[in-house]
Each structure stands twice: as structure tokens, then as C-alpha cells.
Amino acid sequence: KQEVTQIPAALSVPEGENLVLNCSFTDSAIYNLQWFRQDPGKGLTSLLLIQSSQREQTSGRLNASLDKSSGRSTLYIAASQPGDSATYLCAVYGGSQGNLIFGKGTKLSVKP
Amino acid sequence: EPEVTQTPSHQVTQMGQEVILRCVPISNHLYFYWYRQILGQKVEFLVSFYNNEISEKSEIFDDQFSVERPDGSNFTLKIRSTKLEDSAMYFCASSVDRWAFFGQGTRLTVV
Numbered sequence: 001k002q003e004v005t006q007i008p009a010a011l012s013v014p015e016g017e018n019l020v021l022n023c024s025f026t027d028s029a030i031y032n033l034q035w036f037r038q039d040p041g042k043g044l045t046s047l048l049l050i051q052s053s054q055r056e057q058t059s060g061r062l063n064a065s066l067d068k069s070s071g072r073s074t075l076y077i078a079a080s081q082p083g084d085s086a087t088y089l090c091a092v093y094g095g096s097q098g099n100l101i102f103g104k105g106t107k108l109s110v111k112p
Numbered sequence: 113e114p115e116v117t118q119t120p121s122h123q124v125t126q127m128g129q130e131v132i133l134r135c136v137p138i139s140n141h142l143y144f145y146w147y148r149q150i151l152g153q154k155v156e157f158l159v160s161f162y163n164n165e166i167s168e169k170s171e172i173f174d175d176q177f178s179v180e181r182p183d184g185s186n187f188t189l190k191i192r193s194t195k196l197e198d199s200a201m202y203f204c205a206s207s208v209d210r211w212a213f214f215g216q217g218t219r220l221t222v223v
Contacts, residue, residue: 043216
């Protein structure tokens with residue numbers, strides 16, 4: 001059964017820092033991996049999707065990498081801003097399930 | 113930009129009552145989903161729907177739950193007799209090429 005783990009659970013950084021969020025998954029037979037942003041009490045905003053055949057995807061200050069064989073993905077945020085404060089969720093699609101399996105998220109706080 | 117819309121944003125109901133949560137998926141998407149997130153916990157899959165039928169469901173999705181696509185645009189989740197433990201944020205999603213887009217959620221509070 002696919003399990004998704006995100007480390008750290010919470011992270012606090014000063015504005016301007018570059019940072020890395022980690023995601024690991026137990027079953028490497030995935031179709032894709034998505035990173036989401038969730039603001040308190042709000043919905044899920046899709047940030048990046050990496051297909052299983054890809055190694056990375058970039059959108060603005062965000063870069064996500066995927067190492068399927070080791071079951072790991074990272075989300076790199078460059079030059080962090082207070083507006084980046086949110087919970088970041090990693091989710092994988094595939095394996096034995098035809099749906100997304102989520103991690104618990106990393107709660108990011110960027111201090112001005 | 114196309115988006116998944118959910119109504120209502122917040123619903124309070126008494127235990128034992130029926131509730132219907134509504135969603136309008138993105139128009140050219142073929143797969144629809146319901147997920148839920150209990151406060152402080154992971155987002156959990158409930159059910160997927162394709163070609164007017166359930167394609168997959170989780171253990172959570174028992175006989176109390178049902179889904180329907182009553183017309184060409186709406187997708188609904190019905191909880192027949194709500195329990196306190198059904199209190200959660202319910203998310204609708206739709207996907208194309210296994211890229212899922214989520215709505216803003218309905219916060220269901222059962223009292």
C-alpha cells in the first residue's frame with residue numbers, strides 16, 4: 001500500500017531564504033507526482049506536476065524534482081517571501097490505486 | 113482560467129440528517145473525485161467517477177455515501193445519515209491526463 005511521507009512537518013525561515021521540502025513514497029510504480037499548496041481552511045492549489053518519465057519541473061520560483069527509483073521528490077522554493085507561507089502537500093498518482101495518495105504536508109512560515 | 117467550483121462553502125447539519133455537497137468540475141475533464149480532510153489529518157480519497165459510474169472507492173465510502181452526476185455539469189456527494197465523525201473538509205476534483213484540479217472545498221460540520 002502506497003505511503004507518502006513529508007519532512008519536515010513544519011519549517012520557519014526568514015524572508016529571502018532558499019528552501020527545500022521533501023517528499024518520499026514507498027511504491028515507485030507511480031504515474032505522476034503533484035505538489036499542492038493549501039492555505040489555512042482553504043482548498044488545494046496545484047503547483048507542479050511531474051510525470052513519472054520526468055526528472056524535474058519548474059514554475060517561477062518553484063522547482064520540483066523526482067527520483068522515482070529512490071521514491072523521493074523535493075520542492076525547491078527560491079527567494080522565499082511571506083506570501084509563500086502555507087502548507088505544501090505532496091501527492092502521488094498510480095501504483096495500485098487510480099487516485100492521489102497524499103502526504104500530511106509541510107507547514108511553511110516565512111518571516112518578514 | 114477554468115476551475116472546479118463547490119457549493120456550499122460551509123454547511124452545518126444535525127447528526128442523522130442527509131446532506132448533499134455539490135461540485136461543478138472543469139468542463140472538458142472526464143474523471144471526477146471526492147476527497148476529504150479531517151482537521152489536522154491527511155487528505156483522503158473517497159471515490160472516483162468516470163463514464164457515469166464509480167470507478168474506484170475507498171473503505172471510507174460505505175453505504176452512507178453516494179455520488180451522482182445528475183446532469184452534464186454537476187457532480188454531487190450525498191451523505192445519507194451524517195455522523196459526528198463525518199465532520200471534515202470535502203474536496204471535489206476533476207482530472208485530465210491524471211492531472212487533478214481541486215475545488216475550494218465544503219467544510220461540513222455535524223453537530
